[in-house]
Amino acid sequence: MEIDLLLRLVVAAALGVVIGIERQWRARMAGLRTNLLVAEGAALFVVLSAYGFVGDPGTADPTRVAAQIVSGIGFLGAGVILREGFNIRGLNTAATLWCAAAVGSLAGAGMYLIATVGTVLIVGANTLMRPLGRLLDRQRAARRTRYRFEVRCWEDDQVHVRKLIVNALTRPELRLRSLHGQDADQRGQVEVHAIVDSLRRDENLFESATSRLSLEPSVNAVSWTVEEDDDEEDDS
Structure with a gap:
């Protein structure tokens, strides 16, 4: 035994x-x-x-x-x-x-x-499944929608606003490509730009993020636009 x-x-x-x-x-x-x-x-x-x-x-x-x-x-x-x-x-x-x-x-x-x-x-x-997974990731990445997310805030609140943007856009289907700020037209304000890739075109995600950020006292303006849409390019 x-x-x-x-x-x-x-x-x-x-x-x-x-x-x-x-x-x-x-x-x-x-x-x-x-x-x-x-x-x-x-x-x-x-x-x-x-x-x-x-x-x-x-x-x-x-x-x-x-x-x-x-x-x-x-x-x-x-x-x-x-x-x-x-x-x-x-x-x-x-x-x-x-x-x-x-x-x-x-x-x-x-x-x-x-x-x-x-x-x-x-x-x-x-x-053995690792190459297959990478192949599927490349195929998925080839069909994506790129969005530009813009938030205007006061210069002193830029760090806080960056954190808010990251939290608002944290989703499994989203990937942050870049996040940077630049001086706005109005003195003392900056514009924070976020470039985000989405695995599927779902504007509700960005509408929801826009609604949440617009309620923040440190945010003066927020907007988003579609930069690229590979699905539309493939259909043309």
């Missing part, structure tokens, strides 16, 4: 290493050691839940500990997700950690074949 349990832990660690090598090679936040520890920890919890309470009086459910791995690993994954302006980083790393926990759980349950196949699929998703 003990040899079988030790084998499960060794297999979980080995599969965690396989997943972690790919992450470490790409210099991700959760690399070799993190994925190894996640897989090994999940296996330990599964072994504990299956064999640690055998003969324990009461109504202890041996699957309860294993079930908590699914939700518990979410807190660890949330720690590697970062938001940088319009972009969100770490989602793939968090998903890989979640999958590493699943692989470790399978190994801890003695399901070696399923755990091995799962590892191959995880590594394949992070490597």
